[in-house]
Amino acid sequence: MDRRIAMKAAAGIIIGGGAGLFTLTNAFKPEVQSAEKPQKLDYKPDESAWKYARLDPVVTAGLAYNYYSEGSCMYATIKSVVSQLAEKFGEPFTSFPVHLFKYGHGGVGGYGSVCGTLNGAAALIGLLITDKNVQDKMIADLFRWYEKEPLPAFSPNTPAYDYFPVKSVSSSVLCHASNTNWCKTAGFKVDSKERKERCRRMTADVTMKVATSLNEIFENAYITRVQTDETANACLTCHGSEGKVNNTAVKMNCNSCHTESVGHQVFADIHYKMME
Numbered sequence: 001m002d003r004r005i006a007m008k009a010a011a012g013i014i015i016g017g018g019a020g021l022f023t024l025t026n027a028f029k030p031e032v033q034s035a036e037k038p039q040k041l042d043y044k045p046d047e048s049a050w051k052y053a054r055l056d057p058v059v060t061a062g063l064a065y066n067y068y069s070e071g072s073c074m075y076a077t078i079k080s081v082v083s084q085l086a087e088k089f090g091e092p093f094t095s096f097p098v099h100l101f102k103y104g105h106g107g108v109g110g111y112g113s114v115c116g117t118l119n120g121a122a123a124l125i126g127l128l129i130t131d132k133n134v135q136d137k138m139i140a141d142l143f144r145w146y147e148k149e150p151l152p153a154f155s156p157n158t159p160a161y162d163y164f165p166v167k168s169v170s171s172s173v174l175c176h177a178s179n180t181n182w183c184k185t186a187g188f189k190v191d192s193k194e195r196k197e198r199c200r201r202m203t204a205d206v207t208m209k210v211a212t213s214l215n216e217i218f219e220n221a222y223i224t225r226v227q228t229d230e231t232a233n234a235c236l237t238c239h240g241s242e243g244k245v246n247n248t249a250v251k252m253n254c255n256s257c258h259t260e261s262v263g264h265q266v267f268a269d270i271h272y273k274m275m276e
């Protein structure tokens with residue numbers, strides 16, 4: 001930083017008190033980590049027994065909506081895709097233990113952690129895509145979309161429960177936060193039929209999204225959307241792998257859990273500048 005700006009700012013702090021501190025803080029602000037630009041994601045499928053063939057995203061979403069009653073969100077997401085691939089390819093899909101994924105309901109056995117349909121979609125990416133770097137990018141795209149998109153949007157042909165849920169923005173990939181957020185917006189209890197219908201439709205939404213992503217990656221037409229989260233990017237400038245504090249490994253929306261403390265607002269920039 002320019003020494004003169006620093007001096008002026010330092011003078012400001014003495015003369016202007018609080019206002020000066022503000023100037024000083026701004027003068028020390030690091031350049032925010034720039035968002036990754038959307039780009040084509042290259043993936044060369046290798047020989048795998050777990051083949052893929054284009055699926056109709058709307059049909060797949062409808063299947064997920066229907067399977068929901070058999071085993072809830074994660075199970076329904078997995079079964080909607082695996083059952084269609086089993087019809088096309090037979091084994092090993094026919095023997096795939098879809099029952100396993102009932103564990104994912106309610107954020108893993110009702111524990112309220114990661115949303116089950118997201119967990120299911122990520123598992124499908126893990127099953128069908130062998131490159132870990134490609135998996136990570138696709139998962140981040142999907143999760144960030146889920147944090148930001150007003151959902152549910154899916155409209156079933158034959159609703160299991162005739163109620164059209166209001167949409168909410170979850171701001172979180174956690175079952176607990178996503179659900180409770182919706183309950184506050186919609187005014188229903190978490191164990192209501194309305195909330196369950198909301199999750200059922202969201203299962204269809206996420207399934208539609210992951211089927212679309214899988215079609216695109218196998219057709220060599222996948223563009224990383226990197227739905228940027230400016231706040232997270234700003235935080236990660238200092239706390240992420242490129243930053244000096246480098247004490248977090250997280251891509252989630254930070255604000256869903258952290259509010260910036262006053263101390264942080266005032267001192268983080270200066271402190272950061274002075275750090276090794």
Ligand code: HEC
Binds near residue numbers: 235237254255268271
């Ligand atoms: C300019 C760099 C910078 C940015 C940007 C930044 N921080 Fe920090 N943060 C710091 C520093 C420096 C500390 C003190 C770390 C230490 O002493 O180990 C800190 C501490 C923290 C702490 C722990 C204690 C406290 O003061 O609350 C949390 C939590 C935190 N930051 C979260 C965030 C979040 C969330 C964001 C984005 C809204 C963010 N930070 C943005 C530099 C930064």
Ligand code: HEC
Binds near residue numbers: 239253257
């Ligand atoms: C699901 C909730 C959640 C989300 C989302 C989250 N954090 Fe945290 N974070 C925590 C918890 C819990 C801790 C443990 C200690 C605490 O409460 O400060 C923590 C700790 C931290 C600390 C260390 C604090 C210290 O005292 O040293 C930093 C820095 C931090 N988080 C930054 C971030 C950033 C940046 C993001 C977004 C990219 C983020 N967090 C997203 C829950 C969360």
